[in-house]
Every structure is written in structure tokens, then in C-alpha cells.
Amino acid sequence: MTDPETLLRSMFQAAVDAALPDKVISDFLPARPEGRLVVVGAGKASAAMARAFEQAWDGPLSGLVVTRYDHAVPCESIEIVEAAHPVPDAAGADAARRMLEIADSLGDGDVMVALISGGGSSLLTAPCAGVSLADKQALNRALLASGASIDEMNCVRKHVSAVKGGRLAAAAFPAACHTLVISDVPGDDPADIASGPTVGDETTLAQAREIVARYAMVLPQSVIAALNDPANESPAPDDPRLSRASTQIIAAPQASLLAAARVAEAAGIALLILGDALEGEARVVGKVMAGIAASCTQHGQPIRPPCVLISGGETTVTLPKGAAGRGGRNVEFLMGFAAANPGVWAIACDTDGVDGAAEVAGAILRPDTPLDTLAAAMADYDGHGFFEAVGGQVVTGPTLTNVNDFRAILIL
Template sequence: MTAATAIDRRPLLRALFDAAVAAAQPALCLPAHLPEKPTGRTFVIGAGKASAAMARVLEQHWDGPLQGLVVTRYGYAVPCERIEIVEAAHPVPDAAGLRAAERIRALVSDLRADDLVIALISGGGSSLLVAPGPGLTLADKQAVNTALLESGATISEMNCVRRHLSSLKGGRLAAACHPARLVSLLISDVPGDNPIDIASGPTVADPTTCADALAIVQRYRIALPPAVRALLESGDGETVKPHDPRLARSETRIITAPQIALEAAARIARDAGLTPYILGDSLEGEAREVGKTIAGIARQVVLHGQPFRPPCVLLSGGETTVTLKGRGRGGRNVEFLLSLAIALDGLPGVHAIAGDTDGVDGVEEIAGACAAPDTLVRAWALGLRPRASLDDNDGHGFFQALGDSIVTGPTLTNVNDFRAVLIEGPAGA
């Protein structure tokens, strides 16, 4: 096994990641999607990790009167003059998020047909806009959210359950805005860019049912609080369906998405003399299994020049999952990366980066990490056991010990996971 590498590729990998994040900034993508001013009042509401940054850009490009309230993750607030910004917890909701949701509901409770509501929605809104359904408490929502995060369910499955336990998600917030005109501006952080899965779709119709949510719960053997099970079994948690007349004046616009971020990274790769290949913007599955699969592709490229010839960069996005079985610090991007490194086993010429574009991988204030051909050798020299770290779901602990973590701070956007595998040419080109 050869672990040495002549060139440090971390700066280039970080440039790819930074380009992806920059391409998804609200300042670039939001202004072109602003609606026409109404004859009545303008209200701004929103939830998500990017919602405060979106609110600031909206203020800067809106010369008429407006008022509003958005909720974002702790540490993600930015100063606004006319839109109030509040912070709450993510990924497990807290009382601050509950209060913010109640205030947003009150803000849109008495609108007129000539009013306009602009909803700023981005990833993270599912936890930040917490409004328990009939008979449920915040503690119920916290318990279910924690269980979902540990279950290995996909983001689409998790959000299906969340929609049916809420009094605002699944189109209910849009219904509350009736009869005003509603324009939702969405930053997608989900595979497939389906609006019902972005923050669990508070302003869009939902075709799924309580029965669908129950099936997901049963599939992953998730223990439910009695009140939650009763709500789903009774059907009282049903969401707002397509063709509901209350949504007739509602319009949804996705202003940026993972594909846009990947294309921005691809341009940086070309400038560096590398051929980029986008494998997909919506890859899902267990993070460690996706790591093995991408490693297999990289090995085929190195050994056989198939299906791509090096030097090249394999780019992908989406949202993998982690079924927590160990006691480590989690993080789906670092779990992917550790699994990739183990599968590559020091294969020369292969370097990689994986990170969450919101700057937080799992619950850590760490975006992700980098890996290189010498990753395993350096780990063993420190007394680390890579497979044991993976089994303990401790990717963050592993890469932090190596000094290979990526810390960005709040990026003020969120287009989900970013992965890049750089494969050098025969001469290390």
C-alpha cells in the first residue's frame, strides 16, 4: 500500500467547496425572483438556515413598505431593518422555535386579498418552524425528531412524518395566508428539489397521507409517543391537498438548488485543468455505503481509465443518511468520507472532500473534512483505528484528530451535501 502523495490537494478541494457555497448565496439568486409589489400590504415570513440572509437581500431590493418575521438557526441571524429575525434550535426543535411559529401564524391570520406574503423557505425549516399538531406537545415533536434522525430514514421519509405532526407544515401555512397572494421563494436542500420536502413544505400542497407517515414509522420501527400515534391513526393530522382552493393564489419558485452549486464547482475544476463529472445532485442511501460505491468508481478510474480518464473530479450532491449505532459524534459527510478512505486503502492519486453547504455536518459546528492517500497511515500513526471510528459513527472525532476538518462557520445558505473526489493523472497532474 502506498500512502505518500507529492501534492497537497486540500486548497483545490476547498476551492471547489467554497465555489459551491458561493453559488447558492441569496444575494446571487434571490433578487431576480422577487414578485411585483401589491396594491395592499407586504408581509415577509420564513424559516430555515438561509432565511435570515434571504430576508436581508429582500430588504435591500424592496423599496416599498414591508414587515415580517423569519426564524433561523442559532448563529445564523444577520441584521435586518424591517424584518425581524429570531433564532431557534436545529436539528431538534426548542421552545424558541415554537414561539416563532406561533408569531408567524398570528402575523398572517388576518390578511386581505390585496396583500402579498413572501415566504422565504430553506433547509432546516422543519425543525425551526415547530408547531405541534392537535393534541401534541413540543416534547412529542422533540422525541419523534430525535428518533427520525437516528433511524436511517431518508429526508423525504422524515419530512413526510413531520408534515403530519404539524399545524403549519404540509401546506397549512399557505392556507393560513388565504386570501392574500403568496409567493414562496425556496432554496432547495433535498434530493429531487421537491418543494414538499424543503422544510417539510409549509407553503405547498402535500399529496401524502397519515397512512404514508405511519408506514414509514413502522418501516424503521420508530417508537411513538401515544399522542403522536393517536393523531396519525385517527387521520386528524392530514395535510392540505392539491387543488385546495385556499392555495389558488399561491406560487412557488425554487431560486437555487444543489445542481447549481455542483456546476459552479465544475467550473473551478476546469480552470484547474481537471475534467469534472457530475455523478448526480440527489444521491441518497447510507453514507458509508455511498462511500464504498464512490470509492469503487474512483478505483476503476485509476486502474483502468473507466468510465472516465484522469485527471478528473467526480462531483455529487444529495443527502445521505446515518443509522446511529455507535456513540461517536456522527456527521453524514464525514461518515461518507471515512468509509471512502477505508475502501480506497491508500490508493495513490485520489483525494476527496465532503461537507454540508450550511456549515454544519450533523450537530457539529464542522462542515466536513478532507481525505488523501495518506489518511489511513497518518491515523494509524496517531493510534486511531479507522474501522473502529466508522463503527462508532465518529467521523468527526477521526478527522479532527488528523487536523483535516473543515470549519466554515455559518454559510447563510444550504443546498445540502457536497462531495468531490479528485483523481490525479499518471504523473500526479
């Protein structure tokens, strides 16, 4: 059999490669419009998507996309702007304002192509009236530390925004809006990817207020006021301004899991895909997965070793007050797994190459990974510090795509 670490790394790389924009975007080009074609976009993969679209398109175009710092790639006709993630900055706010102006300049017969991927919620930030960028940054920090799921965070974000929740497509009307999406959310709902700037919103201000209350978030007064202002209700799916908007998902987590599965099959390893949309507290999900792995070892159920359990999705990390470590949901998952079932091979990485705020994709857990400092690292939520010390970090640099987390547990 292939060396276990090589196998796990190859599976992760196959998952990333399956979602690269230049592999998929040419199958989803719109018809040539009567008028102008303008490209806008936001997300960690948006610059690579822009380059792939530009190379596949055989007509004139112009545009502007915003991506994370160090994720830009050169384009000829589409301007690439870099901005901050996961907490927005002035560069992202300026790019969002300019995109709204571009959308507003379009008319009947024009087409706006929106290239959207994960990370766009922070990168494409245009606070609603009365909310400053500093207050929007405070909101993002509170959301990230709250333990709220991605759809809950996006519900709140949409109702404090001038661009999210369908508002970008509404600004382009009566021009058509053709959105191409790389999904990084459980369930692949386009309304949740980058907070759906071109997709009608089924959530409400009341729901956003309930989420804030349930997680006891402490927010700036301007944000609280915005969530109580009926003017900030976002466009619903049946809003007439969205009647010329369409959305296609061009890459999604399940396709990447299947690509990784083919690598395992080629190596002669039995496999079981547990799902592409697993959610929950990262270390708790790790503990649950450890129990499944133990059942495989002890009972041959749900699959007999040698085997690999594959999953995707997006877990969450709820940071307690005073936590000082460098964490990320993938290394949190691995620490939870190791605490419950040491001695098993496992990999957990974010397909965008960034786990949490660290420039590290994730890590590999080996059967001989030293666990003497694991309890202390878990107490400090310091997963990256732990794997940096014991070895096993997976560092890819920006992958220029994002279909969320990839996890594989190898039981020999």
C-alpha cells in the same frame, strides 16, 4: 496544477458562493401588491434571505423569520428569531405560532412572501392539537436516528404539525403567497424543503404510519394518536386555500455543482458530475464511490485521471443503539470511502457549514491521512472525532445558505 487541497477547498467554496441569497434573490421579487407585503420564513439561510430581500425590495414591508442559532443577520424591517436545530425548541415553536397569526391576519390584496431553506422543518415547529413540544422533540430524535430518507421524515413531520404541509399558505388565504426557496433536497421538490409549509402535500396519514412502522420507531402516544386522527390530513395540492400560492426555487444543488466544476475546469482537471441527488446510507455511498474511483484508476472508466468526480445530494446515517461518537453524514461518507479505497484525495462537506450536529462543515481526506484508528471510529460512528485527531476538518462557520452536501473525489 493547483495544490490538491487548495483545489478541493476552492471547489467547495464556489459551490457555497453560487447559492448565497444576495447573489440570486433579486431576480425573483414579486410584483408590488395593492395591500401589505409581509415576509415570513424558516431555515438556516432564511435570515440571509430576508436581508437580501429587504435590500432588493423598494417598498414597505414587515415580517418575521426563524433561523438556526448563530445564523442571524441584521435586518431593518424583518424580525429575526433564532431557534434550535435539528431538535426543535420553544423559540421555534413560538415563532411558528406567531407566523400563523401573521398569515391569518392577511386579506385579499395582501401578499405573504415565504423565504424557505433547509433546516426549516425543525426551526418552524408548531405541533398539532394534542401533541406537546416535548413529544415533537422526541419525534424528531427518533426520525434522525431511524435512517429514514428526508422525504420520509418530512412525510411524518407534516402530519403532526399545524404549520407544515401547506398549512402556512392555507392560513394566509385569500392573500397571495409567494414562496422563494433555496433547495437542499434531492430532486428539488418544494414540498420536501422544510416540509413544505406553503406547498400542498401529496402524502397521507397512512403513508406516515407505514414509515413509522417500517423503521420501527418508538414514538410518544400523543404522536401515534395524531397519526391516526383524520383531522391531521394535510392540505392537498388542489386545496382551494392554496389557489393563490406560487413557488420559485432560487438556488439548487445542481447550480452549485456546476460552479465547482468551473473551478476544476479552470485548473485543467477533467471532471464528471455524478448527480446532484444521490441518497443512501452514507458509508455505503462512500464505498460505492470508492469503487468508481478505483475503476477510473485501473481502467480509465468512466473517466481517465487526472480527474475529479463531483456529486451532491443527502445521504443518511442510521445510528445503532449505543453509538457514542460525533458523526455526520459527510464524515461518514469519507470514512466509508477511505476504508474501501485509501490513498485518494476527497472532500465532503455540508454547504450550510454544519455536518450533523457538529459546527464543522465536513472534512478532506488526503492520500496520507493516517487510518490506524479508522475501524474504531467507524464502529463508534465518530467521524468528527476521527478527522479532528488526524487532521482535515473543514470549518467554515455558518455559510448562511444550504444546498445540501458537496462531495468531490480527486484522482491524480
